[in-house]
Amino acid sequence: MDFLIFQIPILMVQASIDGILLGILFALIAYGMALQWGVMNIINIAQGELVILGGYIAYFMYVIGIHPAFGIIVSPIIMYFVGWSLYKLVINRVVDRDLFISILATFGISILTQQLMNFAFGSDVVIAQSNFGTTMLFNYMVTIPNSKLFAAVVSIIFAILLVLYMRRSKLGRAIRATAQNPRAAKILGVDTEKVYAATFGINAALCGVAGSLIAITFTLHPYVGLPYTVRSFMIVIIAGLGNLPGVALSGMGLGVFEEFSDYIFGTEFRIAAVFLLLVFILVYRRFKLSRKREYLK
Amino acid sequence: MNQKAILYLALLAFGIAVPFMFPAYKLQISIMWILVVLSLTWDVQGGQMGYNTFGNIMFFGLGMYICSSFQIGIFFPLAEWTASGGEKTFIHTPTQFFQGFFIGIIFAGIIPALVAAIIGYGILGLRGHYFAICTLGLAIAAGELAGGIELVGAGQGMTSPPWPKNIGDTELRSEFFYYICFVLMISTFLFLRWAYTTRFGLVLNAIRDNEDKAEAMGINTMRYKISGWVVSAFFVGIAGGLMGNMIGYIEPVETAFAGRTFGVFMVVMAILGGKGTLWGPVIGAIAFHIFKEGFWTFFLGWQYVALGALIVIVVIFFPEGIMGWLREKYPDRFGEVIDEEDRKAQVELK
Numbered sequence: 051m052d053f054l055i056f057q058i059p060i061l062m063v064q065a066s067i068d069g070i071l072l073g074i075l076f077a078l079i080a081y082g083m084a085l086q087w088g089v090m091n092i093i094n095i096a097q098g099e100l101v102i103l104g105g106y107i108a109y110f111m112y113v114i115g116i117h118p119a120f121g122i123i124v125s126p127i128i129m130y131f132v133g134w135s136l137y138k139l140v141i142n143r144v145v146d147r148d149l150f151i152s153i154l155a156t157f158g159i160s161i162l163t164q165q166l167m168n169f170a171f172g173s174d175v176v177i178a179q180s181n182f183g184t185t186m187l188f189n190y191m192v193t194i195p196n197s198k199l200f201a202a203v204v205s206i207i208f209a210i211l212l213v214l215y216m217r218r219s220k221l222g223r224a225i226r227a228t229a230q231n232p233r234a235a236k237i238l239g240v241d242t243e244k245v246y247a248a249t250f251g252i253n254a255a256l257c258g259v260a261g262s263l264i265a266i267t268f269t270l271h272p273y274v275g276l277p278y279t280v281r282s283f284m285i286v287i288i289a290g291l292g293n294l295p296g297v298a299l300s301g302m303g304l305g306v307f308e309e310f311s312d313y314i315f316g317t318e319f320r321i322a323a324v325f326l327l328l329v330f331i332l333v334y335r336r337f338k339l340s341r342k343r344e345y346l347k
Numbered sequence: 348m349n350q351k352a353i354l355y356l357a358l359l360a361f362g363i364a365v366p367f368m369f370p371a372y373k374l375q376i377s378i379m380w381i382l383v384v385l386s387l388t389w390d391v392q393g394g395q396m397g398y399n400t401f402g403n404i405m406f407f408g409l410g411m412y413i414c415s416s417f418q419i420g421i422f423f424p425l426a427e428w429t430a431s432g433g434e435k436t437f438i439h440t441p442t443q444f445f446q447g448f449f450i451g452i453i454f455a456g457i458i459p460a461l462v463a464a465i466i467g468y469g470i471l472g473l474r475g476h477y478f479a480i481c482t483l484g485l486a487i488a489a490g491e492l493a494g495g496i497e498l499v500g501a502g503q504g505m506t507s508p509p510w511p512k513n514i515g516d517t518e519l520r521s522e523f524f525y526y527i528c529f530v531l532m533i534s535t536f537l538f539l540r541w542a543y544t545t546r547f548g549l550v551l552n553a554i555r556d557n558e559d560k561a562e563a564m565g566i567n568t569m570r571y572k573i574s575g576w577v578v579s580a581f582f583v584g585i586a587g588g589l590m591g592n593m594i595g596y597i598e599p600v601e602t603a604f605a606g607r608t609f610g611v612f613m614v615v616m617a618i619l620g621g622k623g624t625l626w627g628p629v630i631g632a633i634a635f636h637i638f639k640e641g642f643w644t645f646f647l648g649w650q651y652v653a654l655g656a657l658i659v660i661v662v663i664f665f666p667e668g669i670m671g672w673l674r675e676k677y678p679d680r681f682g683e684v685i686d687e688e689d690r691k692a693q694v695e696l697k
Contacts (some may be wrong), residue, residue, distance in 0.1 A: 225606075340472055
């Protein structure tokens with residue numbers, strides 16, 4: 051096998067570091083997915099579009115001359131209100147219904163958002179330059195853009211902040227109570243409608259953070275949202291709902307897998323590899339469960 | 348009964364007469380019949396069986412590629428054809444064209460059906476939203492993979508064989524494809540109409556209502572689920588092969604594995620018409636096609652915004668579809684007898 055990555059072992063270090071830094075970012079998006087799935091029991095196909103929209107906010111700041119790194123503060127604030135209004139418009143009507151309804155409705159939102167972003171920002175691939183420089187390791191064999199390090203650190207900080215917020219604050223407690231049993235929470239005086247709106251807003255805000263980090267580390271394009279949705283879905287089904295260390299680990303695992311598949315199969319098959327991995331994981335779990343006469347549900 | 352026969356005959360006569368009544372819209376109406384086939388076959392899974400799939404578009408693209416590959420590959424080296432791009436260095440004679448076309452169409456049905464049978468055991472064991480997301484992933488992966496295969500033109504796609512030069516003009520071409528599409532639509536409809544009256548249809552509905560119970564009653568549900576998917580894949584594959592020939596150009600992500608257009612359309616059409624009914628998908632497809640063409644013509648550029656909004660509105664406010672609405676309004680037309688006293692008693696209980 052004459053794959054480049056096996057001939058030059060230092061590339062494995064490069065791929066692993068890239069993958070882990072990337073995976074932390076994925077884990078942040080997946081955490082938002084797990085939050086809304088666990089609390090509201092909906093699957094949001096428009097998750098990736100929220101990420102890209104958050105990224106465009108950072109890009110817009112870059113265009114008007116503000117350093118895009120400040121996007122991690124501005125973007126979640128705007129995205130919180132975007133998520134909140136999205137909840138009030140559409141999502142509150144699908145919360146108590148079949149999961150497929152939420153999948154299809156958010157699929158509609160995703161198509162709509164893609165096209166609106168295409169109108170607003172154009173269909174070019176854009177990137178917000180951060181000018182953070184590059185770190186060289188191992189005698190210039192491994193290069194790490196500082197923006198990726200920055201992205202990973204910011205993601206970890208936001209994840210920790212969110213965990214603290216969920217543990218300590220009153221709203222966090224209400225969200226956890228609603229996730230456990232919405233009816234009991236309602237009886238005990240929790241305004242579940244408000245909790246749902248806040249949950250969706252927090253999820254959108256997390257997407258905003260992740261998006262603005264993607265804007266400075268990778269590229270933005272109106273139509274690349276769906277892979278982010280699928281990645282976060284995959285991370286959540288591997289880790290399970292409410293398992294935060296699991297989300298972080300499987301996020302990193304996914305990132306490393308993607309980087310290695312880049313070297314082995316070629317970059318043009320990257321998206322295909324992600325989606326096939328999803329199919330493979332689901333089918334694998336289906337066969338594992340069917341031995342016990344159970345099924346994924 | 349007699350009334351029904353007259354209705355069917357009138358529709359048949361209308362379908363046959365369309366190319367002469369609306370000569371300018373032949374291609375549009377051919378595409379409408381294709382859409383009817385797509386929504387009817389989606390309904391086998393989504394409506395009758397309760398397995399909401401986003402993956403039927405995979406068979407569409409597969410059929411499209413296979414049909415054109417056979418049409419070309421039988422007579423000429425396929426790699427050279429795709430490498431030459433738009434400039435056609437080989438020309439089919441009329442005999443070659445029609446032989447290739449029919450062989451290609453047959454394989455465009457059989458191979459997707461085989462694929463469905465092979466992957467069915469793994470995929471159809473998933474349920475609910477896992478099945479939906481898994482098939483979505485499968486369809487997108489198929490498109491991305493097709494965009495990486497050099498033999499079928501990779502990302503830039505391939506052309507399907509052009510209509511042979513010396514046997515008539517483009518009018519004859521669109522009439523030919525119109526009637527093939529019409530026959531495909533009729534045969535899909537009649538086949539499903541027959542299938543829903545058999546044990547097969549009953550089992551599909553049993554799976555939708557409660558799969559565990561159906562299994563407990565001794566039905567091998569997996570066998571029926573797979574056969575349902577094979578039927579869908581067969582007709583969708585043929586529809587794909589026809590579509591590839593009609594538009595003349597196959598692009599992996601935009602036309603063949605077009606998750607953003609046809610893949611979503613088939614779901615929306617079936618739900619708009621009323622899923623789980625025989626006529627619903629047909630009505631939904633026709634209504635949707637008229638809506639779509641109107642929008643695509645007058646508000647070009649806003650079509651995806653409209654599509655997204657339509658999906659949200661249909662799913663949230665209109666999940667029963669046109670047939671469900673009609674059924675609510677005129678229950679006696681659907682053979683349902685409502686006991687007024689019983690209904691009143693139920694209302695009082697609430």
